[in-house]
Amino acid sequence: MSAATEAIIAALIIVGALFALLGSVGLARLPDFLMRLHGPTKATTMGVGATLLASAIFFSLQDSEGISLHELAPLFFLFITAPVTAHLLAKAALHRQSSGRNSGQPAQTGEQEPGPH
Amino acid sequence: MMRAILPHPRLSLMVFLLWAVITNAASLGVLVLGAVLAIVIPLLTHDFWPDPPPLVRPWRALRFMGLFGLDIVTANWRVARQIIGPLHRLSPAFVEVPLDLRDPFIATLLGSIVSLTPGTVSIDVDQQRWVLLVHALDAPNPEALISEIKERYEQALKEMFAC
Numbered sequence A: 001m002s003a004a005t006e007a008i009i010a011a012l013i014i015v016g017a018l019f020a021l022l023g024s025v026g027l028a029r030l031p032d033f034l035m036r037l038h039g040p041t042k043a044t045t046m047g048v049g050a051t052l053l054a055s056a057i058f059f060s061l062q063d064s065e066g067i068s069l070h071e072l073a074p075l076f077f078l079f080i081t082a083p084v085t086a087h088l089l090a091k092a093a094l095h096r097q098s099s100g101r102n103s104g105q106p107a108q109t110g111e112q113e114p115g116p117h
Numbered sequence B: 001m002m003r004a005i006l007p008h009p010r011l012s013l014m015v016f017l018l019w020a021v022i023t024n025a026a027s028l029g030v031l032v033l034g035a036v037l038a039i040v041i042p043l044l045t046h047d048f049w050p051d052p053p054p055l056v057r058p059w060r061a062l063r064f065m066g067l068f069g070l071d072i073v074t075a076n077w078r079v080a081r082q083i084i085g086p087l088h089r090l091s092p093a094f095v096e097v098p099l100d101l102r103d104p105f106i107a108t109l110l111g112s113i114v115s116l117t118p119g120t121v122s123i124d125v126d127q128q129r130w131v132l133l134v135h136a137l138d139a140p141n142p143e144a145l146i147s148e149i150k151e152r153y154e155q156a157l158k159e160m161f162a163c
Helices: A003-029 A038-062 A072-099 B009-023 B028-044 B058-084 B104-116 B142-161
Strands: B093-098 B120-126 B131-136
Touching: A003 A038, A003 B058, A038 A072, A038 B058, A038 B104, A038 B120, A072 B009, A072 B104, A072 B120, B009 B028, B058 B104, B058 B142, B093 B142, B104 B120, B104 B131, B104 B142, B131 B142
Parallel strands: none
Antiparallel strands: B093 B131, B120 B131
16 A cells, blocks of 8 residues: 555545534534534534545555445445434424424524524 | 336345445355345335336436535535634524425435535425425525525436436
8 A cells, every 4th residue: 555545545534533523513512403403414424424435445455355345335324314313303303492482483493693602 | 027026126226236335245145145135125115115206317317426425525614614613603594495396205315415415404395385494504595595406406306307
């Protein structure tokens, strides 16, 4: 494995880790529930995607067993399941909001200013 | 006859490919087991599957997946900056995207695509009015977001599936 490919793999791992971290930072920093939902969606797409790509390149080049493709499977499953999770969480949040004390319409809750964090 | 064994050829192909990818080996026994799974699983889960419209432009679909990948990367950078930056500048909004397509499966696909692109989460597809309810992290101009979703994704999906 040449130094160049090692550098690419290292860069991909760092990018993946960075985006996973940013997803968590978003989860902690953003002021309301629906905005917080946006943090984890990035962590799954970019963070996991870059890490798995690095893994696929590394194991493809490491030994002579041919290209390594099973990293594609978790990526595929995540891409299928992540929207379902986000969808259900968002629906649950809206349901609680409309049956709770502050029974606002979805259109109204979107207008509210993000408060101080 | 073919229809009786493989009621969902695309699903069968998907199961087979996934099996090959997971096992990461190409020996005959593994592939035979994969073929058995590709026949049995769609038969067992037959009742759960809607009949999606046929994919008429596979090459368009491949190009679309490439475009979608690039969109994910660019949207990630944008949302990353928004998360680190000052939060009071964000204007989160609920946006109702009126849909032209009329197929539940394709609408679900569109909703998943919108959710996977950072910065937008699809919340509901209203099948009475055919409206996709989207929550955006930062949408100072909802009209722009609506036309972006419609032109970039819905139009492409409609062309691919001919619906």
